[in-house]
Amino acid sequence: MARRNDKAPLRGRAGRMQGGRGSGRASQGAVRLWGRHAVEAALKNPQRQHRKLWATREGIASLDGELPADFPVEYADVADLGRLVARDAPHQGLVLECAPLEELHLADVIAPDSDTEEANRPIVILDQVTDPHNVGAILRSAAAFGACAIVTQDRHAPPESGVVAKSASGALEIVPWVRVVNLARALEDLAEAGYWRLGLAGEADATLAEALPAGRVAFVLGAEGEGMRHNIAAHCDALCRLPISAAMESLNVSNAAAIALYAAAAR
Template sequence: MTRRPEDKPSRALRGRAGRMKGGRGSGRASTGAVRLWGRHAVEAALLNPERNHRKLWATQEGVASLDGDLPANFPVEYASAADLGRLVARDAPHQGLVLDCDALEAVFIEDVLSGEPDRPLLVLDQVTDPHNVGAILRSAAAFGAAAIITQDRHAPPESGTLAKSASGALETVPWIRVVNLARAMELIAEAGYWRIGLDGKGTATLAEALPAGPVALVLGAEGEGMRHNITQHCDAIARLPITSAIESLNVSNAAAIALYAIATRS
């Protein structure tokens, strides 16, 4: 299936405007409670008006590290660093801040596709490691990606580990979960995006495959790579020009390099 390419919290911890609201995406909405930790992840969640915050567990030093004041009557329970350590994963670097909140609501893929086509999309095919997805979210925020898109069943849930790796980007980059990733890629094509799958066996380099218009970058899981059906839904398969000294790159490193290439294309 091919197509032609087209040539700081306020002084009162306010939220970030502009994230799409409400409704369910093509996949299920995130539900339930989430526990976040670490200064960047917690502070970004406190900034996000679309987060329903339940309770902040903190040390005095942790609260003092926040770039702004907590709202009046915000539910805070002060505790020692050792006590906070019992609330999170073993040896997790909580930095004196642990936040209980609700998961973010899902968003519609159509909302992103009708948005800013000059910003790339990231499609992740069965990338399940929360550290990798978090790092990809961080790179997506750094290079202005419009969203990441994953299949609902084969992606990690929101978690403290993922949010810590994302360093706040979980709150600012829309994450769309879909039931059928191939169908989502069809919608992406219909919206005018050129879908480039990254694979070390690609005959063209990413620079050679990049069009002038909207781009959706597709990355598969480490080891297995993209599934055959997802590869068939790409308009081009490209590789990063790495040397023979190493077989492949971590998927989050590959995403960062590819996003940089898209951001700096001429």
């Protein structure tokens, strides 16, 4: 990535921008990302097809590395960038429009079964977790603790978006995100690949420390409030709970995922 010369000609003027002014939505078939970490990670990701970057000069200067000389950049002021993103979104002077990441299949992310550390990286399964902030935070924890991938059901999960990317702080570009039609079938495929399917449920008798296996593990987490659906819980090999204080009924799903992933990394 190369930093653009401040003397480069502007591609349009602040306040006269095209391509979604005031809507906060990307053009058809595109994703709009914002914030330094999310944009910088996307720019460094060779799997991304970039279309256009709107930025303040301070935003460009904050990037680690340089943009190619022919990269499509339109300089703008803070107020105009605010019209390109979700309401009150912290864009930090950078808004990138790009193509969505390519679709992945579960088989693409499962390494051959072995005793190596790489093959035993955990997978996170999310059952109808629809809040994009939570999914983004889980992606960030997955990247921090070396998870293999996250898996969601296609119809009951947020789309790839600027909110997810900002909450993930760059992890959207690092952690594979697999969307499946049938989550129960995906759990069956994971069992066949040697994964122990461990569901987190507050009503379980065993604690996470007691139930955590030594080998491959897929953590299954349900939506806040409802928890895992009955059919998904039935596809788990075991259920476990986090040993939290009785003063609190439960934890946010992204906090629970982070604790489970840390426990797996610390085995």
